[in-house]
Amino acid sequence: MDNCTVYYRKALAIEKVSLQADRNEQVSIIGANGAGKSTILKMIVGIVRPSEGKVVFNGENIGGLPPHRIVARGISLCPEGSRIPQELTVFESLELGAYLRKEKEKVKKSFEEVFQLFPVLKERKHQLGGTLSGGERQMLSLARALVSDPKLLMLDEPSLGLAPIIRGEIFRQIEKIKAKNISCILVEQEAAFGLKVSERCYVLANGRIVMAGKSRELIQNESFRHTYMGLD
Numbered sequence: 001m002d003n004c005t006v007y008y009r010k011a012l013a014i015e016k017v018s019l020q021a022d023r024n025e026q027v028s029i030i031g032a033n034g035a036g037k038s039t040i041l042k043m044i045v046g047i048v049r050p051s052e053g054k055v056v057f058n059g060e061n062i063g064g065l066p067p068h069r070i071v072a073r074g075i076s077l078c079p080e081g082s083r084i085p086q087e088l089t090v091f092e093s094l095e096l097g098a099y100l101r102k103e104k105e106k107v108k109k110s111f112e113e114v115f116q117l118f119p120v121l122k123e124r125k126h127q128l129g130g131t132l133s134g135g136e137r138q139m140l141s142l143a144r145a146l147v148s149d150p151k152l153l154m155l156d157e158p159s160l161g162l163a164p165i166i167r168g169e170i171f172r173q174i175e176k177i178k179a180k181n182i183s184c185i186l187v188e189q190e191a192a193f194g195l196k197v198s199e200r201c202y203v204l205a206n207g208r209i210v211m212a213g214k215s216r217e218l219i220q221n222e223s224f225r226h227t228y229m230g231l232d
Contacts (some may be wrong), residue, residue, distance in 0.1 A: 028200075040187075041154045047067055097148050153182050
């Protein structure tokens with residue numbers, strides 16, 4: 001995305017934001033609540049549109065496309081709060097994630113892979129989404145995004161609201177996803193984990209990029225460590 005600005009009605013959400021995720025690269029976005037992090041992901045997947053700037057994916061400007069056409073191009077969003085349909089079973093939610101795919105054997109393989117990644121989902125595959133625990137819903141949200149076979153996977157606060165032990169399990173599974181050679185943009189409230197799993201990091205404040213660089217270098221930056229990690 002290049003020089004993008006988004007307004008919600010007359011309220012400025014992000015201003016002149018540029019960021020890049022290369023093929024098979026893991027990128028994290030860090031910032032306080034309300035900084036505009038989720039807006040960036042929603043804009044990339046077409047839920048909101050930029051008033052200025054371009055969103056380019058595989059050389060194509062996708063900024064004006066509807067979400068279903070963007071998803072068909074290989075972009076998948078795991079939204080904040082999981083957003084799992086309560087009336088669908090685990091298996092039906094996964095089928096919904098794979099809805100645009102036509103190759104039955106490849107879809108079957110994707111299901112097998114996410115069940116290996118999240119064994120509890122295989123145990124619960126006939127259970128309604130509304131009866132799952134918070135951690136299980138987050139796992140299902142991640143699995144649903146993965147079965148769409150994304151080239152770019154976007155994760156919006158996957159650990160939000162989870163107990164520490166469950167958050168740790170989600171983090172371990174995200175690290176496994178990293179090994180699948182999928183480009184990933186991670187928005188995460190826990191800066192230390194965002195830096196751990198990403199090659200590059202962008203820091204957002206009041207809708208603007210205020211700091212950016214390689215994750216291993218940012219973690220050594222005194223100002224960053226103090227402001228975003230609470231370290232001296």
